[in-house]
Amino acid sequence: RxxxxxxxxxxxxxxxxxxxxxxxxxxxxxxxxxxxxxxxxxxxxxxxxxxxxxxxxxNRWKGLFPERKNNGNKYQSHKRPLTQSEINQITVDEIFGRHAKPDDERDVRPALGWNTEDA
Structure with missing residues (x-):
């Protein structure tokens, strides 16, 4: 063999x-x-x-299941999505006027419709 x-x-x-x-x-x-x-x-x-x-x-699976693009044809390269904890922290920071960014340095406030001009 x-x-x-x-x-x-x-x-x-x-x-x-x-x-x-x-x-x-x-x-x-x-x-x-x-x-x-x-x-x-x-x-x-x-x-x-x-x-x-x-x-x-x-998951104790036998096979491998890579994440796919939305169209399901090719594998994608992507950043990890924000965790619920990171989203919650951003929300708390906004409420209290702190402007911390998530650990991976992405500023998601504009995507959530928040003003970042005073940051």
Missing amino acids: KKWQQPPWINQSAWNEFETHRKEIREPLSNMARTKAANLLKNLTHEQQQECIDKTIQ
């Missing part, structure tokens, strides 16, 4: 976690399954690959 070669664009630590997960759920990967799973991750950044594999492990 030919040894499977991990593609160079794969996030190695995430992939190793996926391999371990599959063994733990008693569903080890065949070489064909490895190739197909790796191809699902090909258009993703290492961070997106990690997120995809983390989601699979957290």
Whole structure:
């Protein structure tokens, strides 16, 4: 049996976690399954690959399910959405006149219709 070669664009630590997960759920990967799973991750950044594999492990899924663009055809590269906690903090900051930005430095106040001229 030919040894499977991990593609160079794969996030190695995430992939190793996926391999371990599959063994733990008693569903080890065949070489064909490895190739197909790796191809699902090909258009993703290492961070997106990690997120995809983390989601699979957290849900004890066998497969990988990368997030897709709205049209469902190609994988997207995107920033992480704001958490409810971050949205709540922005709201509190606005109420009390503080103008803090979320951790990732995105200013969402204009998107929420808030005035930022006095910031």
